[in-house]
Amino acid sequence: MDIANQLFWLFTLPLPIGCVAWTVTHEEVFREPREYCVNCSKNGKTLLQRKFFYLFTCEYCFSHYVTAFFIVVTDFHLLLPDWRGYLIAEFALVFVANFYMSIFALLRQAIKKEKTEIEVMQKEVEK
Structure with missing residues (x-):
């Protein structure tokens, strides 16, 4: 695979990786399983249990597993055709996805702030 093709994939694959990682760790559709994982990560009896469940609550941590699946x-693979290329690809894709x-998080925050400001202005106009 030539370098241009690798760069294309390096910046394209993180889109679905980020989408899956964000959806599982932030969106309402996975709220109940996420709350269960948060509870288990805080109250688990063993360190291994707490760390295992934490992986499903952190978009950065979870993105490593999603990336491995996509690889x-x-x-x-990136730059090298053997196992080293897969290792480089893992961390490069995680970086770009995050x-x-x-x-995305900054955009959502700005949109939410703008909506709140609009609601406040509308309430002031109504008074």
Whole structure:
């Protein structure tokens, strides 16, 4: 695979990786399983149990596993054609996916702030 193709995949694959990681760790559709995992991560009896369940509550941690899944499915490797290319791809894809998720979080925060400001202005106009 040539470098241009690898770069294309490096910036494209993190989109679904970030989408899956964000949805599982933040969105309402997974609220109940996430709350269960939060509870188990805080109140688990063993360190291993607490750390295992924490992985499903942190988008950064969870993105490593989602990335590993996508690497297996797509057989993507970066720079080198052997196991080292898969290792490099794992961390590069996680980095880019978390960069995308950070941008998404900032956009959501700005939109929420703007909606709140609009609601406050509408209430002031009604008075």
